[in-house]
Amino acid sequence: MKLDNIDMIILDMLKKDARVSLREIARVLKVSADTISNRVEKLTQQGIILSSTVVVNPSKIGYAFITRFGINVKPAYATQVLEKIIKIPSVIIASKVVGSYDLVAISVVKNFQHLCTLRDTILEMPYVENVELGMWINTMEICPHYFLI
Numbered sequence: 001m002k003l004d005n006i007d008m009i010i011l012d013m014l015k016k017d018a019r020v021s022l023r024e025i026a027r028v029l030k031v032s033a034d035t036i037s038n039r040v041e042k043l044t045q046q047g048i049i050l051s052s053t054v055v056v057n058p059s060k061i062g063y064a065f066i067t068r069f070g071i072n073v074k075p076a077y078a079t080q081v082l083e084k085i086i087k088i089p090s091v092i093i094a095s096k097v098v099g100s101y102d103l104v105a106i107s108v109v110k111n112f113q114h115l116c117t118l119r120d121t122i123l124e125m126p127y128v129e130n131v132e133l134g135m136w137i138n139t140m141e142i143c144p145h146y147f148l149i
Contacts, residue, residue, distance in 0.1 A: 001042075001046050001048065003048075006029055006031070006035075006039060007039060007043065009025075009028070009029060010025055010029075010036065010039055010040060010043070011043070011048070011049070013025050013028070014040075014049070014052065018052035018053060018054075019052075022036045022037050022040065023036075058108040062110055063090075063108040063109060063110055064109060064110060064111055064137075065108075065109055065135050065136055065137045066106060066107070066108055066109070066135070066136040067106070067107050067108075067109045067115055067118070067133055067134065067135050067136075068104060068105070068106055068133070068134040068135070068136075069085075069103075069104065069105040069106075069107065069118070069119070069122060069131055069132070069133060070100060070101035070103075070104055070131070070132040070133075070134070071085070071101055071102060071103040071104070071105065071122060071128060071130075071131050071132075072101055072102050072103075072128075072129045072130050072131075073102045073103065073127045073128055073129060074127040074129060077126075077127035078096050078102045078103055079096075080126075080127065081103060081125055081126075081127055081128055082094055082095070082096060082103055084125055085103065085105050085122060085125075086105075088105075088107070088118065088121065088122075090107045090108050090109065090110075090114070090118065091105050091106070091107045092106055092107060092108060093105065093106040094106070101132070105122070109135075115133070115135075119131055119133065
């Protein structure tokens with residue numbers, strides 16, 4: 001689907017605040033709320049809009065930092081391991097990658113013990129060969145619009 005300017009503004013407004021009303025979007029674009037409703041429905045049906053969500057500030061609910069796990073696995077098992085890693089509750093992103101690792105997972109972590117537990121959980125998975133860590137400290141921002149073009 002080719003997106004026009006109206007679609008792009010709708011997406012921009014929704015990624016900034018998924019709770020913005022369709023009426024407000026219509027007011028900004030100077031079109032009817034029905035037009036916006038139809039556009040949002042079409043964007044959803046075509047898989048452009050996957051869902052809407054609430055973004056929680058991890059530091060306000062007990063997470064101290066964000067960790068990157070670089071994971072190497074035995075050849076041909078990356079998909080199996082990835083499917084297990086993404087199910088770990090504090091993992092927020094996981095993907096196959098090209099480079100120094102086979103997989104990368106990003107997780108919010110409560111403390112050093114939690115970090116060690118996560119690392120050990122990943123290391124104990126079948127076919128995992130090694131795990132390397134990287135951490136972000138002090139600044140912790142997670143927001144869906146960072147992931148959109």
